[in-house]
Amino acid sequence: MTHTKTLIAMAALTLGAASAAPTKITFWNFLGGGDGARMKQLIDGYNGSQDKYRIEQTVLQWGVPFYTKVRTSTSVGQAPDLISFHLSRISGWAPANLLRPITGAELASVGLKQADFFPKLWNAANYQGKTYAVPLDTHPMVMYYNKDLAGKAGLLDASGNLKPITSIDAFTAALKAVKDKTGMAGLAFENGSPAYMPWRLWLAMIDQQGGKIVENNKIVSGEMGRKALQLMADWQKNGYMLKNPDYPTSVAQFTTGKAAFMLNGVWEVPTMVDGAKNKTVNFKYGVAPLPKFYGTQATWGDSHGFAIPNNARKPISKDHLAGVLDFVSYVQKNSLTWAAGGHIPAYQPVVNSAQYTALKPNSDYAKTAAANVAYDPAGWYSGAAGPLEAVSAKYFPAAIQGQLSVNKAISMFESEANRLMAGTPKP
Amino acid sequence: MRDTVSNAGPMSARVTRRGRARRSAALTAALMLAPFLLAYLLFFIFPVLRAAQFSVTDSSLTETGRYIGPSNYVRLVQDPDFWSSLKNTGYFALLTVIPVTALGLLVAIAVNRLILARNFVQALFFLPYVLPVSVVTLLWQWILNSSFGIVHALTGSDVAWFNTVSTAMPTVAVVTIWWTVGFNMLLFLAGLQNIPKEVYEAASLDGAQGLGLFRFITWPLLWPVTTLLLTLQLISSLKIFAQVYILTAGGPFNSTRVVLEYMYDTAFQNLDAGYASAIAVAFFVVILLVSLLQAALLSRRA
Numbered sequence: 219m220t221h222t223k224t225l226i227a228m229a230a231l232t233l234g235a236a237s238a239a240p241t242k243i244t245f246w247n248f249l250g251g252g253d254g255a256r257m258k259q260l261i262d263g264y265n266g267s268q269d270k271y272r273i274e275q276t277v278l279q280w281g282v283p284f285y286t287k288v289r290t291s292t293s294v295g296q297a298p299d300l301i302s303f304h305l306s307r308i309s310g311w312a313p314a315n316l317l318r319p320i321t322g323a324e325l326a327s328v329g330l331k332q333a334d335f336f337p338k339l340w341n342a343a344n345y346q347g348k349t350y351a352v353p354l355d356t357h358p359m360v361m362y363y364n365k366d367l368a369g370k371a372g373l374l375d376a377s378g379n380l381k382p383i384t385s386i387d388a389f390t391a392a393l394k395a396v397k398d399k400t401g402m403a404g405l406a407f408e409n410g411s412p413a414y415m416p417w418r419l420w421l422a423m424i425d426q427q428g429g430k431i432v433e434n435n436k437i438v439s440g441e442m443g444r445k446a447l448q449l450m451a452d453w454q455k456n457g458y459m460l461k462n463p464d465y466p467t468s469v470a471q472f473t474t475g476k477a478a479f480m481l482n483g484v485w486e487v488p489t490m491v492d493g494a495k496n497k498t499v500n501f502k503y504g505v506a507p508l509p510k511f512y513g514t515q516a517t518w519g520d521s522h523g524f525a526i527p528n529n530a531r532k533p534i535s536k537d538h539l540a541g542v543l544d545f546v547s548y549v550q551k552n553s554l555t556w557a558a559g560g561h562i563p564a565y566q567p568v569v570n571s572a573q574y575t576a577l578k579p580n581s582d583y584a585k586t587a588a589a590n591v592a593y594d595p596a597g598w599y600s601g602a603a604g605p606l607e608a609v610s611a612k613y614f615p616a617a618i619q620g621q622l623s624v625n626k627a628i629s630m631f632e633s634e635a636n637r638l639m640a641g642t643p644k645p
Numbered sequence: 646m647r648d649t650v651s652n653a654g655p656m657s658a659r660v661t662r663r664g665r666a667r668r669s670a671a672l673t674a675a676l677m678l679a680p681f682l683l684a685y686l687l688f689f690i691f692p693v694l695r696a697a698q699f700s701v702t703d704s705s706l707t708e709t710g711r712y713i714g715p716s717n718y719v720r721l722v723q724d725p726d727f728w729s730s731l732k733n734t735g736y737f738a739l740l741t742v743i744p745v746t747a748l749g750l751l752v753a754i755a756v757n758r759l760i761l762a763r764n765f766v767q768a769l770f771f772l773p774y775v776l777p778v779s780v781v782t783l784l785w786q787w788i789l790n791s792s793f794g795i796v797h798a799l800t801g802s803d804v805a806w807f808n809t810v811s812t813a814m815p816t817v818a819v820v821t822i823w824w825t826v827g828f829n830m831l832l833f834l835a836g837l838q839n840i841p842k843e844v845y846e847a848a849s850l851d852g853a854q855g856l857g858l859f860r861f862i863t864w865p866l867l868w869p870v871t872t873l874l875l876t877l878q879l880i881s882s883l884k885i886f887a888q889v890y891i892l893t894a895g896g897p898f899n900s901t902r903v904v905l906e907y908m909y910d911t912a913f914q915n916l917d918a919g920y921a922s923a924i925a926v927a928f929f930v931v932i933l934l935v936s937l938l939q940a941a942l943l944s945r946r947a
Binding site: 282286289290292293294410411412460461462463464467470471604605608612613615616619621622627630638641 | 706707708786790791792793803805806807808809810893894895896897898899910913914915916917
């Protein structure tokens with residue numbers, strides 16, 4: 219008798235569950251513009267592919283506003299199930315218990331494993347032996363070049379590709395050749411205060427020489443750092459690099475044909491692809507990995523990933539976790555869509571696929587760049603738009619634009635950065 | 646109270662009735678004030694008190710820290726960054742308070758003399774004021790863009806207005822003046838129209854004209870409006886944040902970092918809520934003192 223009742227109750231429950239609305243998975247991200255459009259495409263694709271879960275996204279402003287909002291929400295138990303995240307921030311967020319670790323078994327339950335990901339990205343998603351994020355992509359700095367201008371300056375080989383640039387002096391010489399032979403500038407590069415691009419190139423230059431930026435919460439880049447900044451300042455002083463007031467202008471200087479090279483992140487690839495299609499970019503272009511200026515071909519990069527906020531007093535429930543993992547796995551396997559945004563997928567099966575190899579110009583830079591990514595130095599202050607980058611963004615552009623001498627800029631940067639890093643880590 | 650007057654009854658009854666009426670009037674007033682008062686207490690007074698409380702702790706942005714006494718204030722007094730941000734705020738106030746008030750007066754006098762299309766011109770000058778700060782700053786970023794802006798196209802100048810130490814703050818000031826001068830003009834216009842024509846007639850009968858009329862009639866009769874505007878302008882100039890945040894982010898290298906920008910950076914970038922609260926409280930005191938001082942000076946003048 220009781221058995222029958224239990225059975226009926228169970229049957230009713232199962233039926234109820236089957237006909238119930240899909241579980242809503244909340245997802246906050248900072249992906250605007252083209253990235254936002256592609257993420258929406260992935261979300262719509264996922265929601266259409268099954269009816270167990272439904273991803274609902276909220277797009278917030280990139281940078282400090284996004285991270286502040288997630289941080290405060292997590293600490294009061296109001297964070298969403300899933301967030302987008304920069305892997306460069308793992309070392310700041312993991313020790314503060316803001317992210318929920320994801321186990322190997324949980325990943326395996328949706329068919330993902332460590333070996334699927336580029337080792338550098340996997341390492342960046344881990345902190346002290348635990349995985350805090352699932353890498354989605356990497357977006358390193360690469361070199362864009364205008365084939366028309368580079369050709370006039372004698373920098374192309376017979377097949378119309380850039381001749382290899384194998385040292386920093388060769389790069390400076392190439393910039394000079396453009397200026398001398400075409401009258402245009404060599405380089406378009408963001409340098410109006412506050413600019414983040416100088417930090418990225420600076421970091422890559424130091425990493426290529428095997429140098430270090432931070433040790434024991436102190437800047438230790440010394441003479442190597444000073445020289446790297448001096449180089450950029452000299453490019454500007456000699457007229458090889460255009461001055462610009464802000465980031466969009468720096469991109470426009472390249473897309474309107476005012477400079478032969480642009481050092482920028484891969485996220486501008488769609489600008490070039492779409493520009494060529496709409497005839498707003500009226501020259502042939504190429505994209506190459508950042509050259510080997512010194513000992514290695516290291517390039518600054520950061521990575522997007524997926525992370526689960528460690529909601530205070532309200533850990534994520536089992537079915538929400540299952541939905542999150544299911545969605546993350548779907549995105550990985552469909553990351554060819556994401557790759558159109560210029561980002562290099564973190565998921566190697568996609569990068570090694572024939573479709574990706576056919577994706578141009580992406581496959582021209584993808585493997586070299588992804589294998590050579592150098593992240594920000596680890597620490598609570600580090601990462602995309604984090605406090606340390608923000609300090610550099612004040613002084614490096616000032617040195618490049620000649621408002622401060624390189625020595626003065628470096629010493630002001632070091633003293634403010636050291637003061638920042640000496641402070642107690644704020645969770 | 647009309648019924649108490651018309652229905653003359655026994656004294657005691659009248660008192661109780663009047664007391665009841667007064668009590669119910671008070672109740673009505675309280676009920677009507679309640680929504681505002683509640684919001685005011687909850688969203689203004691409470692946060693202000695909490696900020697004062699946080700300022701003596703080592704709180705981070707998301708975690709209330711322990712009590713550390715006045716050490717945040719000790720740090721503040723010794724912090725060269727705080728003093729330089731205070732100096733930058735003062736510089737901005739210097740560049741805006743008097744210029745925007747004077748310009749408002751000039752425009753008001755000019756518009757007041759118009760006969761044709763006066764409302765139209767008035768609306769033109771007032772238009773920028775209704776724009777949100779994000780629109781205003783975006784407009785000027787494009788106008789002054791050193792590679793693609795109209796100023797560059799017209800003059801060939803490639804000065805990066807917001808990124809050069811000598812021009813950054815003055816340019817922010819100009820943008821602010823352009824944005825807010827319409828409000829001052831409007832108040833001055835109202836003031837001008839309140840001066841009776843007879844006063845001017847009497848003065849001209851006495852032989853005053855031109856500048857004399859302005860010096861002895863317009864200026865003194867407008868003084869109450871002027872003091873009001875100077876006080877409002879001073880407070881709003883000291884509270885400068887949005888324009889700086891959007892246009893320069895405090896740069897180049899901190900030369901336009903005003904106090905509220907410094908407070909924002911401290912709280913939201915460096916996550917140091919305790920120290921940021923101390924900055925806020927100290928700055929509140931500064932604004933209060935400066936406004937009182939200004940009010941005292943201006944009232945003596947009148």
